[in-house]
Amino acid sequence: MDALITPLLNGSAQGALLLLAALGLSLTFGQMGVINMAHGEFLMIGAFTAYLVQQVIGAGDLSIPVALPVAFVVAGLFGLLLEVAIIQWMYRRPLDTLLVTVGVSLILQQAALQIFPSQGVPVEKPHWLDGQLNVLGYDWPLRQLFTIVLAIGCVAALAAWLKYTAFGRRIRATVQNRDLAETSGIATRTVDRLTFFAGSGLAGVAGVAASLIGGTNSQMGTQYIIPAFLVVAAGGIGQLKGTIIAAWAVGVALAYFADWTTGSLAQVLAFILVIVFLQLRPQGLFTVRTRSLV
Amino acid sequence: MLELTDVEAGYGRTRVLHGVTVPVGRVVAVLGHNGAGKTTLLRLAIGLIKPSSGRVVFDGEDVTSLAPNQRIARGMAYVPQGQQAFSQLTTLENLQLVADGRRGGKALVDAQLARFPALEQFAARKAGLLSGGQRQQLAIARALITSPKLLILDEPTEGIQPTIVAEIEQTIVQLAAEGINVLLVEQHIGFALEAAERYVVLASGRVTQTGDGGAAATSTVRAAMAI
Amino acid sequence: GDDTAAQGSAPAASCVDASGATIKLGFLNSLTGGMAISEKTVSNVLHMAADEINAGGGILGKKIQYVQEDGATDWPTFAEKTEKLLTQDCVAAIFGGWTSSSRKAVKPVVEKHNGLFFYPVQYEGLESSKNIYYTGATTNQQIIPAMDFLKSRGVKTLFLAGSDYVFPRTANAIIKLYAAKLGIKIVGEEYVPLDKDDWTSQVAKIVKAKPDFIFNTINGSSNVGFVKAYYDAGLTAAKTPIISVSIAEEEAPAMGHEVTGHFASWNYFQSLKTPTNPKFIKSWQAYPNSSGVTSDPMEAAYISLYLYKSLVEKAGSFDVDAVNDAAKKNTITFDAPEGTVTLDGENHHISKPGHIGQINAQNQFTVVWASDKFIEPDPYLEKYDWFPSDVRKQLTDAAG
């Protein structure tokens, strides 16, 4: 029993972190078609922001609740800068955004290595995250629960934004046909910038969560980027629902694999699982059909 | 309402328009063979491409450097060539998108759904799954929602069934009567001239003929366009 | 071909130019990529040592002119740069490296060109090369003392957590052998890739296994994730302490308060009260690019340059064979911050004091155990009967 429950709970938390990392991508990649390989570094920026917030206001109970919106804005602004400086010229060749942003990610990593102590910095867990909650006889760490609650909150906010404001429609319209959107009266540049801001900001939020789970250093982003892309792809591009399910499934699979084998093999198996899945369902869990030939 | 004066434009190094001036009029028809530069001219009018020289003036304001959405906000509307729609949005969303933020948005959408029964029937279908003609109807509906002062139409009847072609033609005539300006590219020369106050014939990016509209002009234009 | 043919072709004559007022040395660490996190400090402290030595008149009266190279966290790059330093820059010796993998990449190259490499990090032992000097601990100077410490604390069960690469894997293989001898039961063994922080699933296994102690051979930032997952799961230093061999004063701050109370086995701590330590700390804290704290790998790097100075001055030459000769024929010592260390001229390791420290709230180590004398290096564990002699033989055979 315990052997089955523990990985399920652990995996759910891992999935939640993965979801947080993937959520911003589901906007910038899923909705806008930009393959932002620097997303992991935006996550890193969020984590460093949490550290700086704790330096300024102390590592008290409020530090994390304060860090979350600040990280959203800071990472969002970095995203905005990237959009304005580079991405805006590349919407017509989306595959190339992948390569450009690889360059951006290299630069951000090296900059972080030189600006902050190379060993990384501490982000302290506030005391209200100490301890565990007993679930089905298993002590579930509060910090894991926090990640899950945060992920649910972000998903809900994002879904509401896309669904209940006209904005969601505008993003989708802009991505599908820029010229047509423009001539339908949509200020596509504003839409682009805002979307990229939000997507990058979500990476910042994920970074705060990640800073509570692992190290905050120049390399931290690299471990999230590929799994996050896989999750978005497996979920079906542009499909929030699919992203959620895929993230959770990958998290749980990782946890079970890690329980049965080693941490390294678990990584390999999880990758293989997603690759095989994508092979079977190349369009992901949920798909959009079109008739268009090209 | 719209004045295009001595505009030059092209794509990359290719010049497509060489000093084109479009006559002023309530309904202006642009005629010409394939590749003459008609679409290019309309893209320039709406702001999708910028002229390398020349001016675009709308309603007394120089809009040459404005983005398309700013021109839309000033009362232009555009139906591009080629049955374009936001394929992943539903028919209804395609319309709502344009109505968003406008006063009485829902009523505006409903009015267009009433005009095009096919759209009403497939309101919930992804626009990408519509037939070509249905998509073209959707494109026209999208333009009409904004109650524009100037309607720019690029071959609006291409691929549309005759009954609806007739209806669209009627609509254009009616809109013109209501005081809306129209810049029209059409291959149905007969209809185009019937509706037009002024016309211009393009050939290889140059104006070869201009004149007043009306059915009488048909034969002169046909002669001018004969290869 | 046969072995003599393989090694027979004499290395190209050394191109080191010792005739001028300066002598070129190579510094080789990862300044970019993942390991830069750890290696940058080692690189900086080497610069400091070079400056100090130059201020004191240099080596054999020649000022050190160093060539800095970036290993870029890529082992083939370490090999390429070693070759470049030896054959293009003609340096007299190379200092640096961190992971055992980087050392294993450098080894064949320095051997081929008969160069010198000074390696400053604790490692898994079972290696010895006439072209490498090891100034960090081998297993009998760090891991075995740690095990003895655990035994003295009455530890019955032990869980092994490590990064997935050669040092932790080898160290744990040795730990398992020794644990059997000590009667300590290994109740679990987990590895996570070096570049992964998430230890949740592995910690869940620790919770289930309920070990008395955890032996931690995790390297780098992954340690942070480990400690965090550990606390999340409700484990505490009071009930299930961790003993680490790669968490030093440098790493501890990045882990916040959660690492407090745990143990580490090292030879050097900043808190050591030795005659030369205060000066070392002070110069480091005054040095530009300083992180403010000193640590074992830094200190070992610091030693390496001074050790080289003594060797060259004993040999009266920068020639590699002369240096190696001098190492064999003389007792080379250095008043290191960890105490006066002595070089073993045969195996090229140095004697070191064993220390166990407990991390306090200032992220410094309170020494809770010290070896009664300096421990002689024994990379092949020849004095330890529990280490299977056939394995030792196979390893030395394979090493040629």
Next chain:
Amino acid sequence: MSKLKPWLSLGGIGVFAVLLLAVAPLVLTEHWLNNLGKYCCWAIAAVGIGLAWGRGGMLVMGQGVFFALGAYSMAMHLTLETAGDRVPGFMVLYDPLAPLPVFWEPFRSAGFTLLAIVLLPVVLAGLLGYALFKRGVKGAYFAILTQALAVALATLISSTIRETGGDTGLSDFKYFFGFVLNDPANKVMVYLIAAALLILCLLVVWQLYRSRFGELLVATRDAEERVRFLGYDPGTVKLVAFVVSALMASIGGAMFVPIVGIITPAEIGAAASIFLIAGVALGGRASLFGPALGAMAVGWGQSSLGSTWPDGWTYLLGLLFIVVILFLPKGLSSLPARFTAARRSPAEPQAPTAAELEEVRS
């Protein structure tokens, strides 16, 4: 012009061959010749990427996988050649009594090794490509998927230390098919083999590009579905290009081992695969020489600039990605064409928004 061009290219290959095979060994030191050999290995893989990505539109982000097949096949053989009848030293510790892992056994044979270097990538790329292309996996999906595959393989190797040498990799080879590797003359020979293989690969793609297959490949890249309606199976067209490019990566990997003397999972993982892509993009993905020269240039940059200016090199490499892709999507090799104006050519890719977006999203 268009009639002359292929022959001009052939002349270019000839000049390149003379430079690599005759001039370089005369003018370069042993160290730089060896480095050049390493760049040649990357260039061989890059030529394949040019074929798959530049001409075929498949952004292969996991060429490390095939590089690894060649490299590890070669490395296992050389390791066994060095170990003689003993078990390789690194394996002893983890399990002193266990025999050589079974999959190592056949690599004792030189013939088998050479066969494996050729056949393994062909078979794996064949199976993988068949599965992916039949399913219509393309665009960003394809890129991410292949990248994930490279990461998975690198992690697998890292975590199987006794079987593969793990993160440390395989190194310390003494012989190369009987030749003593420490002998400078033999190092030159190994270099010459790599350089000759590079020339051979260039000749192969030269012929492919001017053949009907080359045109078909471009057509498939630009309008895959349309090709179907001309009676071709675009999956097969892409498969052929993918397999050839995998084979080239494997050959590059195989020669990397005796030249560099070590192979580790880091050489095949995500970063290494992207590094190769960088070179190809820099040189010009769709051109004949661009990928090879670009990969060599990036390799050289890493060796030289990375030495004198390590932090700066990282920034420079990052900037290189940005500037080249942003301003020179067709790479440096498109520069000359930019200056010879007045050529009638399709204007900048204007319209592909919808098309290429589908590409990314499907």
Next chain:
Amino acid sequence: MSLVVTDLRVEFSGFVAVGGVSFDAHPGEVRFLIGPNGAGKTTCIDAITGLTKGTGSARLGETELLGRPVHTIVRLGVGRTFQTASVFDELSVLQNLDIAAGRHRRPASLLRTRTGVDASIERALEETGLAGELATPAGILSHGQKQWLEIAMLLVQDAKVLLLDEPVAGMSQDERTATGELLQRVAANRIVVVVEHDMDFMRRFATRVTVLHQGAVLAEGAVSEVQADPKVQEVYLGTAGAATTAAASAVPEPLRKED
């Protein structure tokens, strides 16, 4: 050999786009398929060419087409164009045609370089008046030239069946005439099916017409029969269509090809 479609059905998750359509087409006639927007014309072509799944039957001679992959159907001699022109923009006109001609070549010959221009390509270039554009990248052809290039590609493909989806959309009057005449020539020994909304064009060039409505055949027959059908007038031609019916008879007979 004829194309015989029997009881063709296409459903999209419950929505019946084509609900049991039957028609046939033979060499020597220009067969028109007309009907309101959304009637299912394009879907019929999609199903016949394997782009979407359909049930029922579509036979070319003795061969069943349904259920085969796209490229196999093409290899059986069925070619089509699309509602929006799609040629290979980066390749020249010659290269476009050469690829289209490729289905008769052996795979090994793909690896060789093209030497000279196939006779079939020469003929197609002449037929479509593209001979002067041999080396032009297809991307910069005008809209109408692209459509002609597509037809030329079908010709060199030596397609036995040409399914053309709105081939003259966006063409000017005389371009339409030229295209129509080309189709009549081509139809002499091939099966030609044209989908069009241009009634003038249909009147001039159609030999037989099938009218689809809501996925079913509404009427079938010669142009005049169909035009006179009140059902067709109601759902498709409308008053405008009816009004021009008279004018239609003015179309010169000689332009009609004998069956």
